[in-house]
Amino acid sequence: MTEAIYLEVSEKTEAAKKAGRRVSVSGMLKFLGVSRSGYLAWLHHVPSDTEKRRKAVKAKIQDVYDDSKAPS
Template sequence: MTEAIYLEVTEKAEAAHKAKRRVSVSGMLKILGVSRSGYRAWLKHVPSNAEKRRESVKAKIKDIYDKSKQNYGAPKITQVLRKTGETISERTVGQYMKQMGIKAQWVKPWTITTRDSDFSSKLQNILDEQFNPE
């Protein structure tokens, strides 16, 4: 939540700077209810190795998902990732997919719902019953 606020403040500050206007970042932060120290810390933030790996795995998942025409789910994507040498669990792939808002398409199995109406050739009078006696 606060990251979105920080991004918005940064974009507005850059836009004002390009338009050669003076803008108070501290004032914007105060109005939005965010501390200046938190904003400054966010500006200097360097992503950790875990964050970098997470983002690279998410990019691979998205690539595999798109190559499969958006059909593969977490189990199949996990298999493909493991073949490429990535060590990851199916549950983690599922969580990443949920965070990215993607999921496999489920195709309903096709079943016969109608019968052929031509019964005359298929049905036989096994009991030899006479329905129209003279």
């Protein structure tokens, strides 16, 4: 789903560039159905210690999994 949204936004941005128009942040947020306050909260989000730790553990698990699937 995230990839589909990314592609749609990329196409919209590219079409605007070809037409010589600029794409506004507020216009793109409206297109995506995202509030400006929600966007700004996401933009300035600082990960908590728990988020950082979970991300590190997830990366370690992925590494172990990838190593177990590698041909010997």
